Amino acid sequence: MHCPASQTPDWLARELLPSVPSASVCDWLFNEDSLTRRLTELSNGGFSVTPLREGWLALRDDECALLDVPPGSLGWVREVYLRGNGQPWVFARSVAARQALQGSGLDLQQLGSRSLGELLFSDQAFTRGELQTCRYPSAWLPAEAMADGLWARRSCFSRGPLAVLVAEVFLADFWPAAGC
Numbered sequence: 001m002h003c004p005a006s007q008t009p010d011w012l013a014r015e016l017l018p019s020v021p022s023a024s025v026c027d028w029l030f031n032e033d034s035l036t037r038r039l040t041e042l043s044n045g046g047f048s049v050t051p052l053r054e055g056w057l058a059l060r061d062d063e064c065a066l067l068d069v070p071p072g073s074l075g076w077v078r079e080v081y082l083r084g085n086g087q088p089w090v091f092a093r094s095v096a097a098r099q100a101l102q103g104s105g106l107d108l109q110q111l112g113s114r115s116l117g118e119l120l121f122s123d124q125a126f127t128r129g130e131l132q133t134c135r136y137p138s139a140w141l142p143a144e145a146m147a148d149g150l151w152a153r154r155s156c157f158s159r160g161p162l163a164v165l166v167a168e169v170f171l172a173d174f175w176p177a178a179g180c
């Protein structure tokens with residue numbers, strides 16, 4: 001799905017943000033620990049993952065740029081809700097280019113409602129790249145979660161030639177639950 005340039009977000013590292021969010025928001029945007037672990041703690045064990053859409057799709061321009069593959073490259077796309085006590089707290093979109101996945105041994109297609117984080121954080125061979133943030137385009141969210149100006153973050157988990165780009169959008173109901 002080609003997105004007009006006006007919609008392609010400007011992902012920025014913390015030090016490049018024109019205005020820095022509150023300390024509590026920054027903690028969620030830039031903390032490098034597993035979000036699965038943190039949401040499990042915040043929900044007192046009430047964490048769950050709901051797959052929304054998965055499949056081989058053309059990756060978006062901002063994804064291709066970061067993964068350093070040609071525009072329109074095919075990749076595995078996994079979109080999920082991360083829920084706290086049943087409430088959608090985060091919309092996550094994780095992608096990996098098809099040619100990098102093939103032969104990598106990483107089988108994203110079998111994950112289902114297990115957390116991708118359990119895979120990425122249990123394998124010491126994965127290294128996490130810089131965390132970047134943006135205000136996520138509302139049109140890229142599921143209809144029921146659409147809202148302007150939601151904070152998102154993304155980072156790339158790499159293992160040799162394989163790169164998994166994980167974007168996490170904090171939904172409106174998350175911030176009151178986190179006490180922010």
Ligand SMILES: C=C(O[C@@H]1C=C(C(=O)O)C=C[C@H]1O)C(=O)O
Nearest residue numbers: 034035036080092114115116117
């Ligand atoms: C990278 C992590 O995995 C989480 C789990 C995801 C999934 O199951 O699709 C997506 C985004 C992540 O927040 C993590 O726990 O930090």
